[in-house]
Every structure is written in C-alpha cells, then in structure tokens.
Amino acid sequence: MRRKYRINWFNAILVAFAAYFSYLIIGQQVELFIAKRSAEVAQAQFEQARQVNRALQEEKARLSNLQYIEKLAREDLGLVKPGEIPYIPMEK
Numbered sequence: 744m745r746r747k748y749r750i751n752w753f754n755a756i757l758v759a760f761a762a763y764f765s766y767l768i769i770g771q772q773v774e775l776f777i778a779k780r781s782a783e784v785a786q787a788q789f790e791q792a793r794q795v796n797r798a799l800q801e802e803k804a805r806l807s808n809l810q811y812i813e814k815l816a817r818e819d820l821g822l823v824k825p826g827e828i829p830y831i832p833m834e835k
Contacts, residue, residue, distance in 0.1 A: 805811045816822040823829045 821829065
C-alpha cells in the first residue's frame, strides 16, 4: 500500500514565516553594517579635518609673530631688507 503524501499547511506556513523573518533580519544586519562603516569613515574624515584645522590654527598663531614673517619672507620669497645685498648661490 502506498502512502499518500499530504502537505502539512501549518508546517509550511511556519517555514515560510521563518524564512521571511530570517530575510528581514539579514537585510537589517547588512544595512546596520553599512551604516556602521559609513560612520567609521565619517569619523576618520572628521579626525583628519580636525588635525588640518589644528595645523592651520598653529600657522595662524605663528603668522602673528613678526620674526616668523621675516623668516618666511627671507627663506621662501628671497626678500631682503633695504641696503642688504642678496646672496644667490651658484649651482654646479
């Protein structure tokens, strides 16, 4: 005698619900991971911007010092005071 195969609808619906909720949970975990990575990248960019800002603030403070401004003018721009003779080394 052959057994007749019957679908147990309760178990089928239970499996369908479990699959659906698993799909939702996995989707939310993926979105959470992406959001967490975005937050980490934004935090790294923020820290880098903070360091740049700190360096610019220090440069601004140095630019209020007349000796530093003179040093920059002499070294970077090649400026001289009136009456001085500029020295330009010859390259070989």
